[in-house]
Amino acid sequence: MTTLFIKNMVCDRCIMVVQAELDKLSLNAKNIKLGEVILDKEITPAEKDTLVKILAPLGFEVIDDKKSRMIEKIKSIIIDLVHHQDNEIKTNLSNILSNALHNDYNYLSNFFSEVEGTTIEKYFIAQKIEKVKELLVYDELSLSEIADRLNYSSVAYLSNQFKKVTGLTPSHFKQIREDKRKPLDKV
Structure with a gap:
């Protein structure tokens, strides 16, 4: 094999x-x-x-190389969690990554930051915001339903995080509908 x-x-x-x-x-x-x-x-x-x-x-x-493989595993787990496991994020990300990769989260976090120049948490948030953009463009769910699906504690928290990352409110993003989405491998 x-x-x-x-x-x-x-x-x-x-x-x-x-x-x-x-x-x-x-x-x-x-x-x-x-x-x-x-x-x-x-x-x-x-x-x-x-x-x-x-x-x-x-x-x-x-x-x-081992470093690249570990980084790709972390990214793959996060992408799968955000984009393919609707509302399955019931435990915290650190536990999910630690259990899946059989490593201490602090080690994974420091390693990821050192190699990628960003934190696991920022990468996770970027993926979640891309998913929010996708769901807003589809226009099938309310902001409240999107917040629930992505396990945000409130619509206000989702909106604040969305604005911090994109510079736009979700409603303004929805209005302009410009192609603001990035391919997942470019996030």
Whole structure:
């Protein structure tokens, strides 16, 4: 078996694209999830080089060093939590990350800040604000429902955080509907 860590896998579509490319190379994936692919056999250096070359133009990067893998795991957990686990954030982020990565949160936090130049909490907030933008653009939920879905303690707290990050109130953002969303891998 071979485990590959792939940077910039942020959604189910990314998983489908990587799966399709693996299929073209006749590499059978035992499991694919955000940021990680487990192949059912060892791959040769030539196969790995070919995969790297195929994935690069699609915006993906195979990462080998331990630091990059840890950062991508942290980001993948946060992205999955915010964008794919509606209203599942019942425990605090530090416990989720510590349990998933089997490391002390202080270590993870310091490591993330050192490598990324921002804190885990700021990254988490940025992801949540991107999700708020997405939900505002869809215009299917009230601000109160959005606050509840993303586990904000109140609409006022969500609005204050939104304004602090974007410079706009949620209602002003909704009015102008400019393309203020960033791709998840650029947050």
